[in-house]
Amino acid sequence: xxxxxxxxxxxxxxxxxxxxxxxxxxxxxxxxxxxxxxxxxxxxxxxxxxxxxxxxxxxxxxxxxxxxxxxxxxxxxxxxxxxxxxxxxxxxxxxxxxxxxxxxxxxxxxxxxxxxxxxxxxxxxxxxxxxxxxxxxxxxxxxxxxxxxxxxxxxxxxxxxxxxxxxxxxxxxxxxxxxxxxxxxxxxxxxxxxxxxxxxxxxxxxxxxxxxxxxxxxxxxxxxxxxxxxxxxxxxxxxxxxxxxxxxxxxxxxxxxxxxxxxxxxxxxxxxxxxxxxxxxxxxxxxxxxxxxxxxxxxxxxxxxxxxxxxxxxxxxxxxxxxxxxxxxxxxxxxxxxxxxxxxxxxxxxxxxxxxxxxxxxxxxxxxxxxxxxxxxxxxxxxxxxxxxxxxxxxxxxxxxxxxxxxxxxxxxxxxxxxxxxxxxxxxxxxxxxxxxxxxxxxxxxxxxxxxxxxxxxx
Amino acid sequence: xxxxxxxxxxxxxxxxxxxxxxxxxxxxxxxxxxxxxxxxxxxxxxxxxxxxxxxxxxxxxxxxxxxxxxxxxxxxxxxxxxxxxxxxxxxxxxxxxxxxxxxxxxxxxxxxxxxxxxxxxxxxxxxxxxxxxxxxxxxxxxxxxxxxxxxxxxxxxxxxxxxxxxxxxxxxxxxxxxxxxxxxxxxxxxxxxxxxxxxxxxxxxxxxxxxxxxxxxxxxxxxxxxxxxxxxxxxxxxxxxxxxxxxxxxxxxxxxxxxxxxxxxxxxxxxxxxxxxxxxxxxxxxxxxxxxxxxxxxxxxxxxxxxxxxxxxxxxxxxxxxxxxxxxxxxxxxxxxxxxxxxxxxxxxxxxxxxxxxxxxxxxxxxxxxxxxxxxxxxxxxxxxxxxxxxxxxxxxxxxxxxxxxxxxxxxxxxxxxxxxxxxxxxxxxxxxxxxxxxxxxxxxxxxxxxxxxxxxxx
Numbered sequence: 001x002x003x004x005x006x007x008x009x010x011x012x013x014x015x016x017x018x019x020x021x022x023x024x025x026x027x028x029x030x031x032x033x034x035x036x037x038x039x040x041x042x043x044x045x046x047x048x049x050x051x052x053x054x055x056x057x058x059x060x061x062x063x064x065x066x067x068x069x070x071x072x073x074x075x076x077x078x079x080x081x082x083x084x085x086x087x088x089x090x091x092x093x094x095x096x097x098x099x100x101x102x103x104x105x106x107x108x109x110x111x112x113x114x115x116x117x118x119x120x121x122x123x124x125x126x127x128x129x130x131x132x133x134x135x136x137x138x139x140x141x142x143x144x145x146x147x148x149x150x151x152x153x154x155x156x157x158x159x160x161x162x163x164x165x166x167x168x169x170x171x172x173x174x175x176x177x178x179x180x181x182x183x184x185x186x187x188x189x190x191x192x193x194x195x196x197x198x199x200x201x202x203x204x205x206x207x208x209x210x211x212x213x214x215x216x217x218x219x220x221x222x223x224x225x226x227x228x229x230x231x232x233x234x235x236x237x238x239x240x241x242x243x244x245x246x247x248x249x250x251x252x253x254x255x256x257x258x259x260x261x262x263x264x265x266x267x268x269x270x271x272x273x274x275x276x277x278x279x280x281x282x283x284x285x286x287x288x289x290x291x292x293x294x295x296x297x298x299x300x301x302x303x304x305x306x307x308x309x310x311x312x313x314x315x316x317x318x319x320x321x322x323x324x325x326x327x328x329x330x331x332x333x334x335x336x337x338x339x340x341x342x343x344x345x346x347x348x349x350x351x352x353x354x355x356x357x358x359x360x361x362x363x364x365x366x367x368x369x370x371x372x373x374x375x376x377x378x379x380x381x382x383x384x385x386x387x388x389x390x391x392x393x394x395x396x397x398x399x400x401x402x403x404x405x406x407x408x409x410x411x412x413x414x415x416x417x418x419x420x421x422x423x424x425x426x427x428x429x430x431x432x433x434x435x436x437x438x439x440x441x442x443x444x445x446x447x448x449x450x451x452x453x454x455x456x457x458x459x
Numbered sequence: 460x461x462x463x464x465x466x467x468x469x470x471x472x473x474x475x476x477x478x479x480x481x482x483x484x485x486x487x488x489x490x491x492x493x494x495x496x497x498x499x500x501x502x503x504x505x506x507x508x509x510x511x512x513x514x515x516x517x518x519x520x521x522x523x524x525x526x527x528x529x530x531x532x533x534x535x536x537x538x539x540x541x542x543x544x545x546x547x548x549x550x551x552x553x554x555x556x557x558x559x560x561x562x563x564x565x566x567x568x569x570x571x572x573x574x575x576x577x578x579x580x581x582x583x584x585x586x587x588x589x590x591x592x593x594x595x596x597x598x599x600x601x602x603x604x605x606x607x608x609x610x611x612x613x614x615x616x617x618x619x620x621x622x623x624x625x626x627x628x629x630x631x632x633x634x635x636x637x638x639x640x641x642x643x644x645x646x647x648x649x650x651x652x653x654x655x656x657x658x659x660x661x662x663x664x665x666x667x668x669x670x671x672x673x674x675x676x677x678x679x680x681x682x683x684x685x686x687x688x689x690x691x692x693x694x695x696x697x698x699x700x701x702x703x704x705x706x707x708x709x710x711x712x713x714x715x716x717x718x719x720x721x722x723x724x725x726x727x728x729x730x731x732x733x734x735x736x737x738x739x740x741x742x743x744x745x746x747x748x749x750x751x752x753x754x755x756x757x758x759x760x761x762x763x764x765x766x767x768x769x770x771x772x773x774x775x776x777x778x779x780x781x782x783x784x785x786x787x788x789x790x791x792x793x794x795x796x797x798x799x800x801x802x803x804x805x806x807x808x809x810x811x812x813x814x815x816x817x818x819x820x821x822x823x824x825x826x827x828x829x830x831x832x833x834x835x836x837x838x839x840x841x842x843x844x845x846x847x848x849x850x851x852x853x854x855x856x857x858x859x860x861x862x863x864x865x866x867x868x869x870x871x872x873x874x875x876x877x878x879x880x881x882x883x884x885x886x887x888x889x890x891x892x893x894x895x896x897x898x899x900x901x902x903x904x905x906x907x908x909x910x911x912x913x914x915x916x917x918x
Contacts, residue, residue: 102694102803125698145643156641158650159618174890180799181831182615183868184604184654185875185886186912187894191617191650195643212700235561239584241671241737278700282741340639344561372640409642416644427644431633434901435646441900442893453645 003041003084006062010044010086013054017045017092028069028087033077033419034335034389040067040081045092049165049173049204052088056202057171059086065450068198070137071113075336076417078144078197082451088202090139096120097205104210105162105179110139110203117208126210129154132413133319139203144415145195149318152238152371153245153277154211156413161194165205169443179207192438197415198449200442214245214277218287219311222274222294222302223267227251227354230270231347233290233297234370237274238343240293242286246275247371248318251354254325254365254378261324262317267300272370273318274302275311318367325365325378332380335392339403340374340412349399349406350375356398360391374412401426416453424453462500462543465521469503469545472513476504476551487528487546492536492878493794493848499526499540504551508624508632508663511547515661516630518545524909527657529596530572534795535876537603537656541910547661549598555579556664563669564621564638569598569662576667585669588613591872592778598662603874604654608777611697611830612704612736613670615872620653624664628902638666651897656874657908659901673704673736677746678770681733681753681761682726686710686813689729690806692749692756693829696733697802699752701745705734706830707777710813713784713824720783721776726759731829732777733761734770777826784824784837791839794851798862799833799871808861809834815857819850833871860885875912883912 010018019025020042029039041064046052059066065085072079081087094111101124108117115135117128130141132148140146142164147156154160163177176189193200224230230249237244250258250271259266272294276286283306291302305311317324326334341349350366357364357377368375379395381388400410400423410423424432432455439446439454469477478484479501488498500523505511518525524544531538540546553570560583567576574594576587589600591607599605601623606615613619622636635648652659683689689708696703709717709730718725731753735745742765750761764770776783785793800808809825816823816836827834838854840847859869859882869882883891891914898905898913 100801100803102698103801104698105801145647147641147643151641156643158641158647168893172889174893175888176890178866178868178886179801180833180862180867180871181802182606182610182617182799182833182871184606184615184872185868185870185879186654186883186891187659187897188604188617188647188650188654189887189890189893191647192897195645195647200646212698215700238563239561239671241674279741279744281744282738285738285740340641342559342562342564342638343640344559374639374641403639407637408639409637409644411644412639412641413643420644424645427637428648429634430631431635431648432645434627434633434648437900438646438651438897441896 002062003064006059006064006086007042009058009062010055014044019043028079028089029081031077031080032073032075035077035080035418038080038082040087041084043087043089045089047092049167052167052202052204053171053173055088056167056169059447060170060445063445063447065447066202067449068139068143068202070111070140071135073134073136074140074144074417075414076419078415078417078452080418082418090137093204099124100179101126103179105207106210107205107207108138109205110137112138114138114141121210125213127213128208129211130157130160138206138208142194142203142206143196143198147413149246149248149369151369152247158191158194160209161190161206162209163207164190164193164203166193166201167204168201169448177207197417197453199439199453200448216280216283217275217277217311218283219275219305219314220287220290220302221314222272223269223300224272225269225298227270227350228347229298230272231350231370233293233299234272235343236293236297237290238371240289242289243276243278243282244274244371245277246273248273249368249370249375250321251366253363254321254367257324257328257365258317258321261320261327264317273314321367322378329363329380331382333383334378334380335396337377337379337396337399338411338414339399339408340372341403341406341408343373345406345408346370346373349402352402353377353399356395360395362388362391362395364395372412373408418452421453421456461521462523465518465523465545466501468517468521469514473503478502487538487548488540490536490539491532491534494536494539494877497539497541499546500543502546502548504548506551508626511626511661511663512630512632514547515626515628518906519629519904522904522906524906525661526908527598527602527661529570529599530594532593532595533599533603533876534873535878537874537876537911539877541877549596552663558583559638560585562638564666565669566664566666567597568664569596571597573597573600580669584672586672587667588670589616589619597665597667601653601662601665602656606872608705608707608828610828611706617650617653619668620649620665621668622666623649623652623662625652625660626663627660628907636666656876656912658898658912659907675739675742676734676736676770677742678734678764678773679746679749679761680773681731681758682728683731683756683758684728686729686809687806688757689731690809690829692752692758693731694802695752695756696749697830699748701748702735702737702741703733703830704736705732707732708827708829708834709780710825712822713780713826716783716787716824717776717780719787720779723776732773780826781837788822788839790841792842793837793839794855796836796838796855796858797870797873798858798867799831800862800865800867802832804865804867805829805832808865811861812836812858815854819854821847821850823854831871832867877911880912
């Protein structure tokens with residue numbers, strides 16, 4: 001009944017797909033978060049669902065924690081092993097099992113990344129829209145209820161996962177949901193496991209909703225005199241029902257970094273990057289309406305990019321923003337915050353955050369998915385500076401508290417993991433206890449990704 | 460510890476808002492389903508959340524079942540009281556508490572109906588899109604995860620409920636979700652209570668997502684040579700990304716009834732009724748593309764309706780279809796089925812269902828939300844005929860089994876209640892046990908709307 005006895009029992013099942021080597025453990029004990037590395041006792045690379053089930057059963061028998069691991073791109077320490085145990089690296093389960101083009105769904109294993117899937121789909125006229133920036137695994141994206149630049153149009157993982165296969169804490173394999181467009185048959189178990197961060201079970205298969213590649217796309221970039229003007233324009237775009245598929249805000253600091261990295265001239269002001277999907281006519285109409293909105297809101301004339309290479313350049317700048325920020329601040333690391341507020345409160349939330357950052361010792365360019373009211377500050381710290389780290393933590397707490405005050409959430413898309421645990425009580429109140437009741441019902445021994453999301457013993 | 464002692468304890472709290480009168484009990488023991496009336500022991504009309512909480516606490520103390528009741532439009536016996544107990548009629552909790560126009564959400568009590576809300580919203584430029592046909596209460600629509608004609612564009616209740624207030628089985632009041640556009644903070648409790656049919660708690664407040672009233676609307680109606688042609692056209696509309704907001708299929712039998720009732724000439728063939736939402740340009744473009752698709756698929760030239768009165772007439776015909784069917788068959792009642800399949804299987808599912816109906820003793824016009832793969836047969840029976848009833852039940856079972864075989868669900872939008880209980884095991888397998896585990900965790904005494912959705916004692 002120990003982790004060690006669990007590993008002994010697993011060895012014959014897994015052979016060289018079980019590793020106790022320090023290098024493997026360390027590689028799975030790192031994270032993009034500010035938490036100290038906490039390696040698991042071992043790493044396993046299961047091949048299929050039955051093997052995941054067998055592993056989980058053995059771990060259950062021996063009281064060994066199980067931590068699922070995809071691409072390792074979590075920003076909140078979801079894959080750390082603070083209680084030790086076994087990390088399940090799911091990257092060998094990376095097959096695209098089926099694409100049902102007419103039904104616009106794809107069945108995939110959890111280790112498939114979103115870029116793999118979209119490469120596979122290229123010639124089908126379909127695509128999978130959820131885009132968190134990183135080339136995350138689809139299992140991990142479902143587990144953290146990820147979203148990103150295209151969510152304003154296509155939704156989050158919550159909206160784009162139709163069905164799941166899940167291995168429960170006792171090794172049972174269940175299927176949730178189905179391939180129909182909707183169902184009102186029973187509790188929404190799919191929705192429960194999406195965003196559960198592996199604390200209720202291991203996702204071993206996903207049925208994902210696909211979307212038609214747009215017939216036409218137009219992009220535009222536009223400078224605004226200040227944050228409220230840019231946010232007001234974004235709000236108008238939504239209220240007027242333009243078919244906006246991306247709508248990204250970059251504050252002055254962020255624009256300066258992106259401009260330097262891409263050797264592009266941008267005005268020293270906040271910007272919106274937008275993209276419209278539709279027919280040739282509708283995207284032209286939407287781009288023209290956007291230009292009117294921008295002018296009405298104190299923006300410049302938008303630079304419109306309709307040619308693919310122009311658009312690609314624009315969105316590469318946006319997607320590379322985080323790396324550009326890091327490159328611009330050599331020796332620093334970024335603590336990336338993530339709050340989401342009702343859009344009516346967005347201008348206030350960004351302005352107050354900028355003021356907090358200006359008053360602090362750490363720089364923090366801001367960028368965000370403003371159609372959703374979601375934004376991030378990349379708080380740049382010297383990893384060796386306890387003062388920097390404390391300042392960043394304080395800023396992050398201010399942002400979270402403000403988001404809750406304004407009717408929003410402490411995480412729009414990065415999830416709770418270990419990083420946002422401290423805010424769960426404030427955000428959910430007794431609802432957090434209900435989550436614990438569900439957790440105890442499905443994982444009474446607390447072995448599924450322990451140390452994350454739920455109230456911790458003594459916490 | 461009896462129902463009777465619960466009612467004694469409730470009397471001083473509720474005064475004349477607690478009724479044990481036969482007329483009130485009977486009115487709440489009827490349903491639109493084929494189940495025999497099963498009245499509760501009493502009916503209460505709570506005024507606010509605190510009162511619901513106090514009532515539920517008393518019922519929990521005395522072991523008294525609690526059944527939430529909205530507009531009573533459920534088709535699957537959701538509001539029956541097979542174990543007796545107290546029905547909570549929530550129609551006095553019918554206030555629209557707040558509309559946040561800029562954030563496009565509204566906060567309402569559960570007794571507000573969808574028509575009440577849309578009347579209230581008329582001048583805001585916004586509307587609440589989910590339209591199950593009946594003027595259901597929004598609390599009931601959330602509880603059954605309702606959807607309807609506009610789901611192809613705007614989604615189901617699952618997609619349009621942002622946050623809830625819920626009274627749990629022990630009387631605790633929790634809030635789930637928030638007003639931000641998205642969140643990845645913890646288990647999706649909102650999604651768990653939406654569709655839980657009152658078996659996990661009583662919804663006492665809803666935050667609903669609103670949508671912009673479309674700038675322009677165009678509708679069209681089109682006859683097709685056969686079912687596969689109509690379904691193929693519907694599929695093409697979706698695959699080509701037209702901004703379709705409604706796409707309704709009516710089979711020949713149904714068209715004949717609707718034509719007779721509305722004194723309109725319709726060809727004696729299956730029809731699609733479609734509606735596009737967008738800008739003036741885009742809806743004209745979409746209507747033109749639809750005409751091309753229709754011709755390519757063996758349809759007639761669509762009759763396009765752009766004037767509001769023409770559109771209203773068209774959709775009134777569709778919305779009145781059920782009443783027209785009943786009026787066309789005097790003395791009969793309708794058992795309304797509800798299955799949803801992947802759209803690639805829809806033509807097959809409808810054709811096989813038509814063949815089953817043709818071979819049976821009961822007529823059954825078919826109509827459906829074909830953009831979602833969801834369709835209904837209105838099986839017309841003589842209420843006194845055991846043979847009719849048996850034939851309808853057999854047809855319903857054939858439809859459900861077929862839907863599951865084809866990768867779909869036994870209910871697209873009507874829910875489980877008592878009517879679809881028999882299929883839960885087949886649809887969910889061990890997932891049904893997981894639902895029971897969650898139910899036991901949150902309602903260990905099984906007092907919240909017992910007899911519905913979950914495996915029954917001895918079942």
